[in-house]
Amino acid sequence: MQSKKMIVYRILIVGALLLLQVTWLVLSLLTLSSTSTAVNAFFRVLSIIALFVIINSRQNPAYKLAWAVPILIFPVLGGLMFVFFGTRQPSKKLRGKLNATWEKLEPFIEKNTKILDEVGAESETVYGQARYLNDFANAPMWKNTQTRYFKSGEENFPYIVEELKKAEHFIFMEYFIIADGRMWNTILDILKEKAAAGVDVRLMYDDVGCLRLLPQGYYATMEEYGIKCEAFNPFVPFVSVVMNNRDHRKILVIDGNVGFTGGINLADEYINEKERFGYWKDTGIMLKGDAVWNLTVMFLHIWNALRPTDEDFGRFRPYVYHEENFESDGFVQPYGDSPLDFENVGENVYLNIINTAKDYVYMFTPYLIIDNEIMTALTLAAKRGVDVRIVTPHIPDKKTAFMLTQSYYEQLMSGGVKIYEFEPGFIHAKCFVCDDRVATVGTVNLDYRSLYLHFECGVFLYRTSSVMDVKQDALETIQKSIPVTGDMLKPVLQKVLIQAILKLFAPLF
Numbered sequence: 058m059q060s061k062k063m064i065v066y067r068i069l070i071v072g073a074l075l076l077l078q079v080t081w082l083v084l085s086l087l088t089l090s091s092t093s094t095a096v097n098a099f100f101r102v103l104s105i106i107a108l109f110v111i112i113n114s115r116q117n118p119a120y121k122l123a124w125a126v127p128i129l130i131f132p133v134l135g136g137l138m139f140v141f142f143g144t145r146q147p148s149k150k151l152r153g154k155l156n157a158t159w160e161k162l163e164p165f166i167e168k169n170t171k172i173l174d175e176v177g178a179e180s181e182t183v184y185g186q187a188r189y190l191n192d193f194a195n196a197p198m199w200k201n202t203q204t205r206y207f208k209s210g211e212e213n214f215p216y217i218v219e220e221l222k223k224a225e226h227f228i229f230m231e232y233f234i235i236a237d238g239r240m241w242n243t244i245l246d247i248l249k250e251k252a253a254a255g256v257d258v259r260l261m262y263d264d265v266g267c268l269r270l271l272p273q274g275y276y277a278t279m280e281e282y283g284i285k286c287e288a289f290n291p292f293v294p295f296v297s298v299v300m301n302n303r304d305h306r307k308i309l310v311i312d313g314n315v316g317f318t319g320g321i322n323l324a325d326e327y328i329n330e331k332e333r334f335g336y337w338k339d340t341g342i343m344l345k346g347d348a349v350w351n352l353t354v355m356f357l358h359i360w361n362a363l364r365p366t367d368e369d370f371g372r373f374r375p376y377v378y379h380e381e382n383f384e385s386d387g388f389v390q391p392y393g394d395s396p397l398d399f400e401n402v403g404e405n406v407y408l409n410i411i412n413t414a415k416d417y418v419y420m421f422t423p424y425l426i427i428d429n430e431i432m433t434a435l436t437l438a439a440k441r442g443v444d445v446r447i448v449t450p451h452i453p454d455k456k457t458a459f460m461l462t463q464s465y466y467e468q469l470m471s472g473g474v475k476i477y478e479f480e481p482g483f484i485h486a487k488c489f490v491c492d493d494r495v496a497t498v499g500t501v502n503l504d505y506r507s508l509y510l511h512f513e514c515g516v517f518l519y520r521t522s523s524v525m526d527v528k529q530d531a532l533e534t535i536q537k538s539i540p541v542t543g544d545m546l547k548p549v550l551q552k553v554l555i556q557a558i559l560k561l562f563a564p565l566f
Contacts, residue, residue, distance in 0.1 A: 104128050104136030111139070117428055117509065151290065151302075152397060154362035162358055165370045169197040176388060176519065182413040183495060183519050187390060189409065190517060194402045195354075196392035201383040202346030204516075206498065206523040207319070208530040210327040213341040214240060220315050220343075221247045226378050227257035229310040229356045233266040233303065233500075238325035245282075252283035259360060263304045264288040270324070287363045302396050304359065305500050305511040307341075308352050314375040314383070316349035317341060318391070318514055319498055320485050327485070334452040335482020338534065340421070342498045342516055342523065344391070346383030349375050351391035355514055358393075387521030394501065394513040403501035404508045406517060407489060408434050414491045417444035419531040421486040425449050425462040426504040432465070436472025444475075448531070448538055451478035454485075458504070460555065467546050477538035484534070487515075490527040495519050498527065 108128055111121050128135030168191055176198065177184035190196040207213035221228065221244065228251060235241055252258040260279055267275070267288075279286035289304040309317040319341030325331035327339055344352070353373050361367055375383070394402035411418055411434040418438065425447065427435075439445040447469070453459030466476055487503075490496040499515020501507045518524050 101132045101136075104132045104139075107136040107139040117430075151362070155358065155395075155397060158358055158362040158365075162354060162361070162370055163195070166195050166354060167197060168192075169199065172198050172200060172388065180494070180519075182409075183388075186406070186409045186413075186495070186517065187388070187519070189405065190390055190392045190402070193400050194392045194394070196351050196390055198388055198390040198517075198519075199346070199348035199350070200385045200388060202344055202348040202389040203384050203386045204389060204518060204521045204523040205343040206526040206530070207321075207341040207343070208526075208533075209329075210321045210337065210339045210341070211329055213317070213319070213321055213339075213343075214328045216343055217309065217317060218243060218247065220311050220317075221251070221309075223315075224251055224256055224311045226312045227259070227310075227373065229259050229308070229353065229360070231261040231304065231306050231308040231356050231359065232323050233263045233305045233307065234270065234322035234324050235262045235267055236270040236322075236324035239330050240325050240328050241323045244323060248284050249282045258284045259356075260284055260286045261289055261304065261356075261360060261363070262286075264291045265303055266305070266322075285364070285366075287360065289359065289363070303506075303511050305507060306355065306393070306514045307500055308356050308514060310349060310353050310356060310373075312378045313353055313373045314345060314349055314379040316344040316352040316391070318344075318352060318500065318516060320487050320500060333483070334450070334454050337482060338421075338479055338484040338486060340486040340488055340498055340527075340530070344389060344516065346385075346389075347375055348389035348391055348516075351393075352514070355391075355393045359512070387524070388519040389521060390517040390519075392515055392517060394511075394515075396510055396512070401508055403499075403513050403515065404428075404431065406497055406515065407431065407501070407503070410489050410491050410495060410497065411435060411438050411445075414438050414443045414445075416492050417446070418489060418491040419446045419448075419528065419535070420490075420503075421448050421484055421488045421531070421534070422503040423450055423454070423483065423485045423487070424458050424502050424504040424507075425465050426458065427465060428505070428508075431503065432468065435469060435474050439473030445473070446475045446477065446531070446535060448477045448479055448484060448534055450483045451480045451539060452482045454483055463546075466541055470541065470543070470546075476541040477535050478541060479534060479538045481537055488527055488531070490524060490531055493528065494524065496521075496524045496527040498523075 108125060111124050111128075114121065124139055128139060173184065173187055173191060176187050187198045191198060205216070207216070228248065248258050248260070262271070262275075272278075276286035276288050290302060307318055307321060320339045321327045321341045326333045326337045329337055357367065357370055357373065392402060392406065408430060411431075435445055449462055450459070453462075470476060487501050488496065488498050496518045497515050498518070499513065501513045501515055507513055
């Protein structure tokens with residue numbers, strides 16, 4: 058009870074401090090600009106320079122427009138706001154640490170050209186996707202890996218518990234959300250036991266993701282249990298753009314040869330122990346074998362940037378603690394995405410799947426807040442005869458995001474895309490499946506934050522048994538969903554105006 062009170066106090070204090078800062082900043086600028094011609098001129102010139110920077114940047118056109126409009130409307134404040142909030146990359150200090158860590162880690166990333174050639178002999182389109190991830194995301198493709206798809210958090214959770222109990226050497230966990238409850242407390246009891254037994258247990262959580270859920274300095278409590286713990290990009294109550302870059306990944310690695318990822322965080326709503334927005338539909342995937350190495354590398358990259366720990370990364374490879382050969386289940390390629398560069402890996406994986414689809418592409422997403430590239434790809438696929446189906450929530454977790462999501466329905470449907478709302482509740486899953494051959498399961502939402510601002514991850518699957526499991530889950534989920542029709546989209550002037558404003562500034566949220 059005491060910790061819950063501390064969390065409430067933290068939220069109230071943080072909110073008050075941020076509101077005071079924004080109010081003070083706006084009032085100060087307005088006062089200065091109205092009393093001083095020189096100050097007014099300076100801020101207007103700053104806004105002009107900001108516009109030139111925006112226009113000549115490599116950013117998405119929607120992002121450029123979202124900044125250009127407020128700068129033109131508010132030439133005194135706009136330029137300064139862009140200086141404060143316009144960059145999409147992490148802080149210089151964090152970028153430096155991540156880049157330095159990558160230089161040490163990169164030699165441990167081998168390019169599996171033989172596997173790529175094997176894929177190329179079967180499919181040119183899949184080869185193109187696999188090669189892209191290999192060359193531009195430093196994510197090699199693997200065989201010798203078993204996959205198991207989970208169509209719900211409550212189906213996934215027992216396997217997480219079972220594998221954690223088997224851990225003998227190390228456990229790496231990286232999650233956006235951790236919250237007190239049956240799910241986390243069950244896991245925490247195992248982590249304490251393993252740490253006491255000498256297992257190397259490491260935990261990372263996103264500080265903003267857990268702002269309303271964990272007490273400040275929760276990592277110190279974990280350290281008392283023998284669990285090495287880091288809060289990613291710790292939240293400070295000062296207005297700053299660096300708070301935009303969150304670690305949205307969900308990664309669990311056990312002894313280097315078992316890995317989990319997907320949309321499932323460590324909170325009770327994800328296993329439907331707690332009801333928030335009706336039934337919570339989420340998905341996950343378990344890997345056993347060579348491909349787990351990609352997940353391990355993603356974890357070690359961020360961990361060693363925050364806490365330099367390891368000299369020999371090779372000691373975490375899959376075969377170090379598993380001498381027997383792994384069974385092979387098709388081709389598996391875990392990949393990561395980060396705001397450190399302008400390579401939008403998560404979006405490009407989705408675009409490649411949509412653009413090469415021949416028969417169908419089905420997808421789950423909690424938010425459908427898309428740019429012109431994805432809109433064009435989806436509608437063009439439907440127009441060339443591909444069965445394109447998207448499942449979104451019927452009961453939203455965020456009303457503003459839901460209103461934005463619905464604002465894209467009409468254009469998609471006019472292009473032939475079928476849209477369904479998951480009637481039992483909220484769908485948090487992020488999955489694509491296409492043509493009975495390929496699928497991806499991960500953390501990447503179809504919104505600007507996931508596609509451009511966050512650290513994300515996913516698993517690209519080709520000819521694995523889990524591909525058909527994703528398809529079957531998609532068909533079953535569609536059966537439980539409401540088909541969106543034109544009658545449901547009858548415009549209401551007030552709603553249309555709000556949606557238009559939200560769409561304009563969607564890239565900034």
